[in-house]
Amino acid sequence: MKKGMHFVGHIVLGSVAIAGFGAIAMLLWNWLMPAIFGLACISIWQALGLLALARILFGGMGAGRFWGMGMMKHHHNPIRERWMQMTPEERKEFMKKRPFHRGFGHDFFQEDDTEKSE
Numbered sequence: 001m002k003k004g005m006h007f008v009g010h011i012v013l014g015s016v017a018i019a020g021f022g023a024i025a026m027l028l029w030n031w032l033m034p035a036i037f038g039l040a041c042i043s044i045w046q047a048l049g050l051l052a053l054a055r056i057l058f059g060g061m062g063a064g065r066f067w068g069m070g071m072m073k074h075h076h077n078p079i080r081e082r083w084m085q086m087t088p089e090e091r092k093e094f095m096k097k098r099p100f101h102r103g104f105g106h107d108f109f110q111e112d113d114t115e116k117s118e
Contacts, residue, residue: 022048 026047033039042050086094 018048019044021051025051 022044026042026044029047029050030041034041083091083094
């Protein structure tokens with residue numbers, strides 16, 4: 001019975017949070033957009049639709065918190081593993097073969113190059 005009430009509590013809390021975000025979006029839109037751009041006022045449902053559209057366009061389709069940071073710690077990255085196994089000399093040779101090793105205003109091996117020229 002406790003698990004059922006816990007689930008219902010999450011549903012109610014989630015619904016209140018969604019309605020709150022929709023109300024805030026609606027109030028901000030109706031306060032700013034008609035005065036600044038001459039646009040029409042919107043309803044709570046239109047505000048929720050705008051929030052959903054913004055989430056789809058700019059925030060992805062979910063799973064960002066779970067897949068984004070936490071899972072990437074355990075993600076297999078063969079290039080990083082290869083880099084971590086290289087000696088400093090191998091890393092230097094690898095970077096010299098790359099076309100961008102001097103292209104961004106930073107010389108990765110400036111100290112070594114100045115020592116050779118002296």
